[in-house]
Amino acid sequence: MSTEKIKEYIGTQLKALTSIASPTGFTKNATDYLMKQLEAMGYAPQLSNKGNVSVEIGGVGAPLVLAAHVDTLGAMVRSIKDNGRLRPTTIGGHQWSTADGENCMVFTRDGRMYTGVVLNTEPSAHVADEKVETKEENMEILLDENVNDKQGVAALGIQTGDIIAMDPRTVITESGYIKSRFLDDKLSAAILLGVAHAVKEEGWRLNRKVTLLFTVYEEVGHGGSFVPADTEEMISVDMGCVGADLGCTEHMVSICAKDSGGPYNYELVTELSNLAKSEGLDYAIDVYPHYGSDVEATLHSGYDIRHGLIGAGVYASHNYERSHMDGVENTYKLLRKYITK
Missing domain, CATH: 2.40.30.40 (Peptidase M42, domain 2)
Structure with missing residues (x-):
């Protein structure tokens, strides 16, 4: 599948997701959509009592969770x-x-x-x-x-x-700019659907057991509080911050070194940034001063995991937000490289 095809697929999924109203606590229509999409791909997704959607997409050993949230402000x-x-x-x-x-x-x-x-x-x-x-x-x-x-x-x-x-007012311009409310975090949810789609279509050989987790209470702080018991590593795929004193732009994949909850796993941040560099991806390592993620909820719940946070650069967070397909591509390629042999 070409890069342009996968970006087109992700863009289509983004428009579908943002068209479904899903403020925290009112997410059933969004998770129903995710379940149907994943089942249509041939997966066996599970819906938790809380409302989170999880799905194993393949691989064996060293269990990794990639998480995005579909609840919104x-x-x-x-x-x-x-x-x-x-x-x-x-x-x-x-x-x-x-x-x-x-x-x-x-x-x-x-x-x-x-x-x-x-x-x-x-x-x-x-x-x-x-x-x-x-x-x-x-x-x-x-x-x-x-x-x-x-x-x-x-x-x-x-x-x-x-x-x-x-009203999300989702627009993708011919020049690749993505404008919408709730790119935090439906853009990353669309990227993870793109990963799941490509695993099936392209037959990716995964280098570990990979589970995708779509959470529904991130915006109020406890979306990622429950993950598979065997999880060893978890990466929140959420919006990358763009703004004053930050290196990330809308065209990049952002790798977070620290946010309001403290530093992310040093070795994992190093591994992700070295991989992005070796692959020639446009990326930045940044510190987000006012930010919290699903994986921090997982840590607070007592899980013994390595944790990281990446995402396409998004400008004007918690506003009418803007990103770019370049940022989507860089995020997708970093995830692909990280989970394949």
Whole structure:
């Protein structure tokens, strides 16, 4: 399979994944999709009680887990206001300043979906005496329905605890740029689907037992808290950070040396970076000052493993994010080289 073909496949999977709303706690549709895709490839994926999807893709010995998460940032209905607008509460590290003016969807517990828009309590420049600060208590959801009181909203079936998901607005340009909400971490999930697809299509000879793990509680800190008991090594495949004081760009694969949880395994970081260098990949070793990953949840759960973190460079994290197909290619090639003989 050519590099262009696998990038096209990953891009298709990304669009499919981002089209499925999956804020943390509301991930069943996303994991159902993963199960169907993996089963169609000829694998036997398993769904845990928690909702994580795991699948062995081959190999023997020295068990390795490659993990990505499909839960995203989002919000929940905290209360219904007297004027029929919804007061939200954050799910994960959602930043309201990045969502002011964004289209959204509200999902009810009886299976209905309504569209709306996120705005602060006084968004009109021609009306407001001063700008309203975009913090949670000043944000509200205006439904695209003719309701203006609590009773009208209740009649729609909307209640406290319903899920609010932002419009992902996924675009892949002809020049290779990938723009979307939730590239963290659906881009990496798509890359892992690409790995699984290529293992079958190309007959990769794996150099160890490799399990792919798609988690659903990463954004709230405990996605990777349970992995196969025999795991010896685990790599979170999550977004690489792009920003001030970092070497990574959207075109690179990022290898994290340290984040807010401390240093990653020194030998594994060295091995990954040496491999990237020997393969001529565009990469950077970076420190992420405000970051946590699934594999740290695994460590906190008591697993005795070597741990690492890599991912395609993503700019404007927890915002409307941007990456590039070059970063996807470099990440995919590093994973391929690391797990094949």
